[in-house]
Amino acid sequence: MAKRRSWVEAAWDFTKGSSGMPWHLQVWVTILGGTNLIGGLYFIREVEGQVVLGTFLVSLLLMTAVIKYTGFGRLVGAGHIVWVPMIGYLLWVLSSVEVYQPLHHWLIAIIALDTISLALDAYSTVLYVRGDREDHTPERLFGR
Numbered sequence: 001m002a003k004r005r006s007w008v009e010a011a012w013d014f015t016k017g018s019s020g021m022p023w024h025l026q027v028w029v030t031i032l033g034g035t036n037l038i039g040g041l042y043f044i045r046e047v048e049g050q051v052v053l054g055t056f057l058v059s060l061l062l063m064t065a066v067i068k069y070t071g072f073g074r075l076v077g078a079g080h081i082v083w084v085p086m087i088g089y090l091l092w093v094l095s096s097v098e099v100y101q102p103l104h105h106w107l108i109a110i111i112a113l114d115t116i117s118l119a120l121d122a123y124s125t126v127l128y129v130r131g132d133r134e135d136h137t138p139e140r141l142f143g144r
Contacts, residue, residue: 004068004069005067005068005071006068007064007068009068010064010065010067010068011064011067013067013071013072014063014064014067014072014076016072017067017072017076017136020136031113032113032114032117033056035106035109035110035113036052036053036055036056036110036113036114037053037056039052039106039109039110040052040053040054040056041053042106043103043106046103047093048090048093048097048103048107049103051086051089051090052086052090052110055082055083055086058082059079059080059081059082059083060079061079062078062079062080062081062082063076063077063078063079063080064079065079066078066079070133071133071135071136072135072136073128073132073133073134073135073136074124074125074127074128074132074133074136075124075125075128075133076124077117077120077121077124077125078121078125080114080117080118080121083114083117083118084118086114087110087111087114087115087118090107090110090111091111093107094107094108094111
């Protein structure tokens with residue numbers, strides 16, 4: 001079991017763990033986070049933008065909490081669980097958003113990317129439940 005960290009240590013381990021991932025995962029996380037964060041800020045005047053941005057920030061807090069108690073491992077993505085109701089809401093309102101407009105395209109991208117991420121998170125959670133509980137923070141893995 002990972003040592004219990006302070007919130008500051010957990011946030012730092014989140015940053016180090018993310019930057020220590022293989023390049024293809026860093027690209028994925030950048031696309032995923034950027035689409036949620038930058039799009040949420042760009043569409044902040046729309047309710048959908050506020051929902052996505054707020055949900056994104058809550059998921060960051062939940063992932064930091066997971067790291068605080070379990071380390072940077074397979075369970076980190078469980079913080080995305082708050083995306084499930086968000087995606088449901090976005091699917092519900094999508095038909096009321098004008099088609100072929102930037103908001104519509106962004107919502108489709110959010111729904112697709114976040115759904116893919118949830119599937120990957122579910123797989124990682126299964127691996128965690130099956131016993132893969134290694135702390136993947138780079139210095140714990142590679143002595144950095």
